[in-house]
Amino acid sequence: MPATQEKAVLITLFGGTGDLAQRKLYPALFRLFKKGYLRQHFAVIGTARREWSDAYYREIVMQSIASLSDDETEKEEFSSHFYYLSHNVQNTQEYQQLKELASELDKKYQTQQNRVFYLAMAPQFFGTITEHLKTQHLLTEQGFNRLIIEKPFGHNLESAIELNDQLAQTFEETQIYRIDHYLGKEMVQNINAIRFSNIFFEPLWNNKFVDNVQITLSEEVGVGTRAGYYDTSGGALLDMVQNHIFQILSLLIMEPPVQMDGNDVRQEKIKALRSLRAYSPEDVKQNFVRAQYTQSEELLGYLQEDGVVEHSRTETYVAGKLMVDNFRWAGVPFYIRTGKRLANKNTVIHIQFRSVDVNLFHSPTQVDILPDVLTIHIQPSQGMSFNINVKQMGLSNDIERKPLLHYVSPEQEKDIPEAYERLILECLNGNNANFAHRQEVELSWKFIDLVRSAWDNDTSSDLPTYPAGSHGPKEGDDLLARDGFSWHSCDTIYCPNE
Numbered sequence: 001m002p003a004t005q006e007k008a009v010l011i012t013l014f015g016g017t018g019d020l021a022q023r024k025l026y027p028a029l030f031r032l033f034k035k036g037y038l039r040q041h042f043a044v045i046g047t048a049r050r051e052w053s054d055a056y057y058r059e060i061v062m063q064s065i066a067s068l069s070d071d072e073t074e075k076e077e078f079s080s081h082f083y084y085l086s087h088n089v090q091n092t093q094e095y096q097q098l099k100e101l102a103s104e105l106d107k108k109y110q111t112q113q114n115r116v117f118y119l120a121m122a123p124q125f126f127g128t129i130t131e132h133l134k135t136q137h138l139l140t141e142q143g144f145n146r147l148i149i150e151k152p153f154g155h156n157l158e159s160a161i162e163l164n165d166q167l168a169q170t171f172e173e174t175q176i177y178r179i180d181h182y183l184g185k186e187m188v189q190n191i192n193a194i195r196f197s198n199i200f201f202e203p204l205w206n207n208k209f210v211d212n213v214q215i216t217l218s219e220e221v222g223v224g225t226r227a228g229y230y231d232t233s234g235g236a237l238l239d240m241v242q243n244h245i246f247q248i249l250s251l252l253i254m255e256p257p258v259q260m261d262g263n264d265v266r267q268e269k270i271k272a273l274r275s276l277r278a279y280s281p282e283d284v285k286q287n288f289v290r291a292q293y294t295q296s297e298e299l300l301g302y303l304q305e306d307g308v309v310e311h312s313r314t315e316t317y318v319a320g321k322l323m324v325d326n327f328r329w330a331g332v333p334f335y336i337r338t339g340k341r342l343a344n345k346n347t348v349i350h351i352q353f354r355s356v357d358v359n360l361f362h363s364p365t366q367v368d369i370l371p372d373v374l375t376i377h378i379q380p381s382q383g384m385s386f387n388i389n390v391k392q393m394g395l396s397n398d399i400e401r402k403p404l405l406h407y408v409s410p411e412q413e414k415d416i417p418e419a420y421e422r423l424i425l426e427c428l429n430g431n432n433a434n435f436a437h438r439q440e441v442e443l444s445w446k447f448i449d450l451v452r453s454a455w456d457n458d459t460s461s462d463l464p465t466y467p468a469g470s471h472g473p474k475e476g477d478d479l480l481a482r483d484g485f486s487w488h489s490c491d492t493i494y495c496p497n498e
């Protein structure tokens, strides 16, 4: 690794004792350290309310990276860059200590006064923290100052605007890195590459050739220990649709950017989200389905989970049909769905193309030619298949479906950077293309609020249910059947490991 790749930075992590830091952030930083992106010129200040010593903090860091290397010296060297400061984010005086430690570490590690402030904690503190960073002069003059925040970015449009306005008091929009970890996934990042570096997809990527698009983010896990939070914070619509699904959708529908940089890509995504058709309460009823999982033989139902209020109507499953009212996409339905406690973990996109106008291959055994489908597997398998029609080998003239494949092999999988590793590095490089712009967040809330309020005002309809571990409610299938479509599954397209 040439020395120029190495980043100089001081990272101040609010929420340093938390679950996200230990599960995701320390391992991600360690991987960057192993690859040489972080080496000598970095330091991390972890802060939280608890009274921890540097030594204890380093032990925690060591534990969270334990499985990532057998080289104890390397792990110790890495953790020696970590410092801990007990800190109450609401106490103005305490920011002085933070400032002093930051200046000391700037000098010790020659971080060129580059600073990243990572808020891995409850969003109600974001405003207070960023305000103090400014008024207590923790931002530097010479180096860069960047802010990384985690979802939820508000709980509706109004609170999102309020939050974004608070952040804007201290940071320019280009300095704010709103993490959506789906944008750090290998195959999500591949969407642009597939679309814009092949001659044959982009000309077909429109309503003349695409029949429908299906985005599925299904999860096998239930709400687990987060049940209390999930139940009060707004269910699957807020947990998965407003952020992850809308980010994937905007990448699929956006126009080609002039360049693949943060400014151009984000402007195209904003334009794309502006084209979403707004729904009336009646439209929501027609085009959106919510449901909740119920007890099955081996699995608890949502209402039995610890922390869920009695008779809760919080949805653990959402399916919807979205329409994009612009020249490229008018008339093409985009179907989305996500749910917890479904049969399997599967994150997948299907682009279903129109069928050929004339079928020259009628035969007694085969009446219809299946449409071509481009499938992008995001996880657990990573790769893509283009499911097309070919002649069956041999004497028959029948057509059969075969996939053109590109998949990551199990050996290659271990070399794929984890989402946080990739996104933190992109932030250190000042590349914000894979981070949500405030307008993206606000436009998605604008749509989501319509669905939420239609649902909240409808307290009389029964909430559909599905048995835990199943493929979801029948209503989710009906949504497509009404339009003459069905969700693709391994029966209709290639599935790896089947």
Ligand code: BG6
Pocket: 181, 219, 239, 240, 347
């Ligand atoms: C998070 C949601 O954003 O994404 C969780 O809050 C969900 O409820 C998780 O389980 C899914 O992420 P991944 O990377 O496992 O698909």
